[in-house]
Amino acid sequence: MGTPARTPSRDKLVHLRDESVKAFQASENLVERSFNQARLVASLAAGLLLVGFLLVAQMRGQATFSGSLERQSDQNLAIIIEQLTAENNVLRSEVARLQMRLLEAGQATEDRARLLNEATKELNAVSVVAGLEAASGPGVVVTIADPERVLLPQDFVRLVHELRGGGAEAIAVNAVRVSATSGFSGGSGRIELDGTTLARGYEVIALGEPGNLTQSLELPGGLKSTLATFPGVTVDLTKSDDLSVPAAAARDFSVGTPVEEAQ
Amino acid sequence: MLALVLALALGVTLGLLTNFSVPVAWLTYLGVAVLAAIDACLGGIKASLEETFDDKVFVSGFLTNTLMAAFIVFVGDRIGVRELYLAAVVAFGMRVFENLGDVRRLLFRRWGWE
Numbered sequence: 001m002g003t004p005a006r007t008p009s010r011d012k013l014v015h016l017r018d019e020s021v022k023a024f025q026a027s028e029n030l031v032e033r034s035f036n037q038a039r040l041v042a043s044l045a046a047g048l049l050l051v052g053f054l055l056v057a058q059m060r061g062q063a064t065f066s067g068s069l070e071r072q073s074d075q076n077l078a079i080i081i082e083q084l085t086a087e088n089n090v091l092r093s094e095v096a097r098l099q100m101r102l103l104e105a106g107q108a109t110e111d112r113a114r115l116l117n118e119a120t121k122e123l124n125a126v127s128v129v130a131g132l133e134a135a136s137g138p139g140v141v142v143t144i145a146d147p148e149r150v151l152l153p154q155d156f157v158r159l160v161h162e163l164r165g166g167g168a169e170a171i172a173v174n175a176v177r178v179s180a181t182s183g184f185s186g187g188s189g190r191i192e193l194d195g196t197t198l199a200r201g202y203e204v205i206a207l208g209e210p211g212n213l214t215q216s217l218e219l220p221g222g223l224k225s226t227l228a229t230f231p232g233v234t235v236d237l238t239k240s241d242d243l244s245v246p247a248a249a250a251r252d253f254s255v256g257t258p259v260e261e262a263q
Numbered sequence: 264m265l266a267l268v269l270a271l272a273l274g275v276t277l278g279l280l281t282n283f284s285v286p287v288a289w290l291t292y293l294g295v296a297v298l299a300a301i302d303a304c305l306g307g308i309k310a311s312l313e314e315t316f317d318d319k320v321f322v323s324g325f326l327t328n329t330l331m332a333a334f335i336v337f338v339g340d341r342i343g344v345r346e347l348y349l350a351a352v353v354a355f356g357m358r359v360f361e362n363l364g365d366v367r368r369l370l371f372r373r374w375g376w377e
Contacts, residue, residue, distance in 0.1 A: 040311050043318040045270035047304045047325050052274020053283075054297045060278075061285030061293070068287060 128170050128207075131179030131248030135170040139207040140214055141238040146200065148232040149189030155227065156184045156191060159204065162223045166216025168206040172245035174198045179248035194249070210239040267308070291340075291348055292333040298355040299332035300325060305362035312369035328355075 127133045171178040176193050186192040214237050217224045224235045285293050303325040310316040332351050339347025
């Protein structure tokens, strides 16, 4: 009973085993072949990638080379040198021309700046001298005490003149600016400057080089010693580096007009 | 096949993008080397179509051919036979055309056009 049934099943098993072995070998082959194929494609692809890259690099290098001077013939090189030399000369003369212009322009600017500078300085000086503006700087303070009222306006006129002689640029008496049109007046112990009565105890401020100003007043036989001979009058000189005088009162010029100079 | 075309295109794109340029002094060497590389690639394609491709043979051939090509030109320069590079160019050029013809025939056979 058992034998006939057993034989086919055994054959079947053997057949099955052979089949599976074959299938395994086939799949193994397939794996190996696909592996080989992958290696083939990979190495060829790497080679071609390199070829493509080098090809482009080579073309670019060649393009640079054909544009370079090494490719030119001797004749062409001579012509190129000639052209470049001529161009160079033109450019060099252009540079020289432009440098000259730059120099000229710089000089013109300098001249103009100097003129402007001088004009500004002059204007400032004129403003100070004319008393148009308040001024400050080094100078001397002349303090005069006259308890017995013996001083006359002309003493102050002389004082102002002496100070101007000593280089005073701006003078103020009791904080009233002495300008080009100022005048001292008064009498009987009363001194007026441009209509302002000066209080007793005069303080004269003069801007200028302090040494020169002091010297002009303290000369032997100078104003200081002259004033000191009057009874009760004392004169003190103090140098200072930082003094200031106010601007003169504004004044209308209605009579005189400048005369135009014939050119 | 498509992968190979893509690889070539990728190489060209890479070359264009990186803006790499061969120094002028190396131009002749690399020119012949590139020719040798093209020859090696065609030989590899031919071998793969004949199903005799071996990656070791291909890689070693690729490297030695390119290096030797450049070296021959270099030697020619050194010994005063500058025209030696012509020999390399002729040899590799002929091989390139031979391989190209073989590849063409093999492809025809494979596609059944013959």
